[in-house]
Amino acid sequence: MNRNETIQILSTLKAAFPNAYKGMSRADSEAMIALWCRLFADDEYATVGRAVDALITTREAGWTPSIGEVKSEIAKLKPADFPSEDEAWLMASKACKNGYYHSEREFAKLPPIVQETVGSPNQLKEWAMMSEDEVRDRISVRFKKAYRARLEVGVRESKLPSDLKAVSALADKLRLPS
Numbered sequence: 001m002n003r004n005e006t007i008q009i010l011s012t013l014k015a016a017f018p019n020a021y022k023g024m025s026r027a028d029s030e031a032m033i034a035l036w037c038r039l040f041a042d043d044e045y046a047t048v049g050r051a052v053d054a055l056i057t058t059r060e061a062g063w064t065p066s067i068g069e070v071k072s073e074i075a076k077l078k079p080a081d082f083p084s085e086d087e088a089w090l091m092a093s094k095a096c097k098n099g100y101y102h103s104e105r106e107f108a109k110l111p112p113i114v115q116e117t118v119g120s121p122n123q124l125k126e127w128a129m130m131s132e133d134e135v136r137d138r139i140s141v142r143f144k145k146a147y148r149a150r151l152e153v154g155v156r157e158s159k160l161p162s163d164l165k166a167v168s169a170l171a172d173k174l175r176l177p178s
Helices: 003-016 026-039 045-058 067-077 085-097 099-109 112-118 121-128 132-158 162-174
Strands: none
Touching (some): 045 067, 085 121
8 A cells, every 4th residue: 555545544544433533633643554565565455444344334433443453354354374273284285195105295285384383294104103092182283373373474474565474484484493
């Protein structure tokens, strides 16, 4: 979104929640525009507009939505970029079935978030050597729990502007293994 589009979005919010902006100084208005402009730089104007409209029409509280609330609403409006927990486990378990001899190839076929949850091709090979009951009863539970945690991080990061995503990715690379 550019500056003019940001001003239009904020004008909509001001019309819907006039008390929130009452008595705001010019400097405060400029700071708010700059903040919204920076944090929504990667978002399409129409998408932000739909999210704001949805919040205005469904909000029962009398205060203006926060940036985080608008970002959450945008995430609800966008199609899911990540497989569901069950879909992710189905992919991993299928890869596991062929993982004894072809773990590298099977691992490479998985979406990145599923790869991160599995860990490595060697993990697929280890799972392939286990009994089906053990994989179904023990590994699937652990996988789904780990996937939910990864999914939370993925969804959170999808809401960040690109400059903050880069900082987050760098921090992840520099983080020591636990």
